[in-house]
Amino acid sequence: LQSAHTIAATDGYLYIFGSNIGVGGCIIADISNPAQPHFIGQYNEEYIHDGYIRNDTLWAGEIYVGQFSIIDVSNKSLPVLLNNQATPGAFCHNVWLSDNSNYAFTTDEVTGAPLGSFDVSNINNIQLKTVYFTDSIPNEEVHNVRVLNDYLINPSYGSQLTLVDAARPDNLIEIARAPTDFGSGQPFLCWDASPYLPSGNIIATDISGGLFVFTPDYKRACYLEGITTDSITGSTLNNVLVEILNTTKSTSSDLPGNYKSGIATSGTYDIQFSKPGYISKIYSGISLNNGVLTTLNAELASFSASGNVTSFQTTTGIPNVNISATNGSNTITATTDTNGNFTFNNIASGTYTITA
DSSP, X not given: OOOOSEEEEETTEEEEESOSSTTSOEEEEEOSSTTSOEEEXXXXXXXXXXXXXXXXXXXXXXXXXXXXXXXEOSSTTSOEEEEEEEOTTSOEEXXXXXXXXXXXXXXXXXXXXXXXXXXOSSTTSOEEEEEEOOSSSTTSOBSOOEEETTEEEEEEBTTEEEEEEOSSTTSOEEEEEEEOSTTOSOOOBEEEEEOOSTTOOEEEEETTSOEEEEOOOOOOOEEEEEEEEETTTOOBOSSOEEEETTSSOEEEOOTTSEEEEEESSOEEEEEEEEOTTSOOEEEEEEEEOTTOEEEOOEEEOOEEEEEXXXXXXXXXXXXXXXXXXXXXXXXXXXXXXXXXXXXXXXXXXXXXXXXX
16 A cells, blocks of 8 residues: 545544555455554455445445446445435545435546535435535635534535534525635635534644644524415426525526525614516515524516507408517517417516517
């Protein structure tokens, strides 16, 4: 053994990742007698950049193939691959488990790649539930993720350490952040962090040099979730922009119309819902509280406009006439039917020029 990238030690065994041996997978050594470590077994399917062990399972970040793998290491001399899963940035740097082992959180060391939250309660049906971007520098990725009491501790690019509430793993909400660049104005990388000291303090290192000791104030986020629908048809609406006004927090509803958001600080907020073709709607004075789920379902109103095109001489309807309506920024079109009738659907309120 000449070199390695990372190590992990648990239950009397040492796991060595990214070494010069084989393809750089995982070397397992017995360290029950630390003065005489010795080789037990090897996983040599893929290069492993970093790994996390819980019970008899190794969760491996296989960076060069863009996935994490789940490996049974109950037999240390013969590890067995159980399954693998691609990650959002296809360059998996590390993986860590939730406290109940039902979720895996992953990082990708690719500019602009988010942290991923996966439901792994059934390892044969792994599902990506949501992603997280840092609030302050959203194009800078999380470098490593650690988990403690359903909080994510995220040393990140941009020389920042962020804390995220992951009690609702499909709605990750940033609750705190701190710079680690000594105010140099040239942030690069908060390299790693550990929240596992008996004191509860977090120690973090920045690649530009320096050791940081933080005393965290862990506090659950204020959760805001709901569904968006068309007030006329009752059908769900996707891609509705949901904004907590006077903050930077925003999200969009998914294909079934669900949205999930939240904020770190409790208070009374105005929530705005908007979508092209619909009238924006603001719900005022919504109380958001730490550790409390607030459900706010939004109904957006749309308009339809109809008309008829006739012959000036005979007043009969004219079919197949192209109709356009423009308000200067948006244009919608329709075509008359056999009786000269036309309808514009989902037209926002405003003043339009109609052309036949």
